[in-house]
Amino acid sequence: MTVQASQVAAVVIFLSMFALIITDKFERHVVTLLCAFSTLVIVFGICMHSPRAAWETLAVQNIFTPGFWYSAGAAESASTGINWATIIFIAGMMIMVEGMAEAGFFRWLCMTIARIVHYRAIPIFFTFMLMSALLSMFIDSITVILFLAAVTVELAQLLGFDPVPMILSEIFCANLGGSATMCGDPPNIIMGTSLGFTFNDFITNTGLMAGVSMIAVVIYFFLIFRKELEQDEVHQNLNVHPDPMEAVHDLRSFRISYVIFLLAVVLLVTHAQTGLTVAAIGVIIAAITLLTAWKKAPELLKKVDYRTLLFFIGLFVVVGGLEQTGFLQIVADMIGKASGGNPMILVAIIMWVSAFLSAFIDNIPFVATMLPVIRALSVSAGVDLSVLAWALSIGTDVGGSATPIGASANVVGTSIAARSGHLITWGRYCRSAAAATCIVLLISMGIMFIRYF
């Protein structure tokens, strides 16, 4: 068997995985695990006869190195294959978030903010957008939208306003907030751990772009939804005032979850200084959550979304197959040629193509695939790797906002609205979100051109 045969096999498996994920017939983790198994047997075994490639892709040995848990400076992970740091960090954060949800933290926060603004539609609209972005900087956007959209629907029913404009704005801000930090969105976690970027690297680059874009987006959403919001203000029933503390069943757990969340934020913000890797932070946060939850610990562990973790494991192996066979180097060369060696065109291509594809396909497999590509492009085109990474990050994180299926938060938010009787069709969603996506991409591209070239 030649190298070409292994490349063809790796590409066929990869495309089959994507097609099966899109059809939604089988659970995503089942698809990626089966494709991972096929990669190990067909690509590494039958085509390449290379146990070394399989071992490198499984990357289990990395977990047992000190650098996996503690690194004095940000170090780029040289390995390909399964990104265990991402998986361990996400698992740790899942446990923390389950603890917070169990304690009623998110519902309490939403209701408290609604009360502070006197349950008025327009102030709720602004504050919930801001809260959505801020929370998504540290917590996965699915959880943020899960609670925010549910409270929005509840307040809409109590106060008599249309929840759809708010939910659409909250979804967009959750995705935008997630793009600002290393831990806000799975693509950023994968990028940060693989390329050795720190929290500060993200916040001072993608964070800056997200921050400036956020101002434009808030104004944009207010302008397009102004009529509906102003009507809602007039018709609002102001006699009903839910008490935020009703969300809290156990005050001790609530306080502990609050402290753990703050600790997680501090550890993430300072991880470049402390030397703790995100994998270590994930384990520390999970351990504290489980120890303080004590009797509820088994319950929290049961609630962890293991399917997502298995999905990641399978996905990394399949992408590892593409990388080990050298196929991604070919893709990188093609993109390099298309840009004609112009770094600005290269950045624009990466950002807009990533955004367009992320609007329709899952951005996690896309980023995992593109990482080795931008690594190769950085060398061949002589462009700073970090610049390509920021373009990829903004493209994938924000591009997913354009359609109802582009990002997980969009699916959860539109579904929560639909279950309350407020159906959000593709047309209604894209009318507001597609233009907002373009606004953010244009602003980000402008910032990148001014700052890096």
Next chain:
Amino acid sequence: MAEKQVIISVGREYGSGGHAIAQILATRFALPFYDKNLLEEIATGKNVDVRNLEKYDEIPKNPLISRTVRGFNNSPEENVALMQFDYLKKMAAEGTSFVIVGRCAESVLKNVPGLISFFIIGDKEVKQERICRLYHATARQALDMMRDHDRRRKNYHNHFSEWKWGDMHNYDITVNSSRLGVDETADFMEDYIRRRILQW
């Protein structure tokens, strides 16, 4: 009606008269009748316009433009279906008796002890004649309507149910309404329901 809970679910081929039979049974047993009007109750409860929901009633979702995340799906078709399933389960859990047409009720309420499920089929020519008469359609149009409606119902049902639409193993009785006609088929089903109730 008996004190015991009775839920009569009627699946049907288009043109078989299943809907009319279900209405007759609802009258004879003095039970609330649900078909599309189920959405009206749901819409009233949620304070939304029912016309926005009706557009997506009993229609299969398009898998290429929908996605599922942690049990949440963005498809309006899927969410309208789930809303109805939840409402049916809620009524069943509250002990309410009713007659329900379509909406995968025989699968959704499979474990409810008071469920009696029927599937009504019919001969092609008889269904065609009935559609022509009721909807002032030509013979060709009637055939097209039968094909389109049945395909949609089948896709919808099979997406949400682990059992196949019209598979006799999924229903207590599958009956051809063309043999006895609508009224006598309803008589036969009424007799069956009364016998079942006597056994409870």
